[in-house]
Amino acid sequence: MFLSRRQRYIEWGDCDPAKIVFNPRYFEWFDACTAGLFDAIGWNKARLYSETDFAGFPLVESRSRFLRPSRFGETVTIETQTTDLRRSSFDIRHQLFNAGELAVEAFETRVWTTRHPEDANRLKSAPIPEAILQALKGV
Numbered sequence: 031m032f033l034s035r036r037q038r039y040i041e042w043g044d045c046d047p048a049k050i051v052f053n054p055r056y057f058e059w060f061d062a063c064t065a066g067l068f069d070a071i072g073w074n075k076a077r078l079y080s081e082t083d084f085a086g087f088p089l090v091e092s093r094s095r096f097l098r099p100s101r102f103g104e105t106v107t108i109e110t111q112t113t114d115l116r117r118s119s120f121d122i123r124h125q126l127f128n129a130g131e132l133a134v135e136a137f138e139t140r141v142w143t144t145r146h147p148e149d150a151n152r153l154k155s156a157p158i159p160e161a162i163l164q165a166l167k168g169v
Contacts, residue, residue, distance in 0.1 A: 032168040033111040034070040036063055040104050050099040057092065060124045060136050063110040067122070071165035082162075085153050087140040090119070094136035100128045112166045118142050118155040120166070 038059060046052045064087075068074060078084040100106050107127045114121040119141045126134040146152035 031112045032166055034067045036108050038106050040102055045102045049102045056134055063108050064122055067110045073162055082159055083144045085143045085145050087142055090141050091139040096134055098133045100133050115163055117157050
């Protein structure tokens with residue numbers, strides 16, 4: 031499966047008073063890394079909206095393991111990869127490394143959606159387009 035990497039400098043505003051990353055920040059970063067994974071395979075959100083009937087890939091499940099803290103002033107590396115691709119949903123694993131050691135591991139399940147044909151304000155799951163499945167597989 032395709033793997034993307036991003037580096038992130040930990041800023042003062044990312045941290046709690048103890049100067050360690052405030053846990054919700056990780057989920058914000060991981061959401062951006064999921065979008066970054068699609069950018070890296072050549073299917074950024076602008077292209078998805080213009081070339082497919084894409085309405086989004088909402089998060090339906092997440093969990094994480096916090097193994098060691100990350101602190102203000104450090105630079106971490108986040109690796110993002112699909113781990114399972116199904117008809118209309120997919121799983122993502124994020125691994126955040128600090129000084130080469132795994133500090134946080136998070137898992138997401140997301141659903142590929144389109145607009146509901148009878149109500150444009152509603153989403154419905156839909157098959158992931160084949161070209162996108164192949165790109166996520168790294169083919």
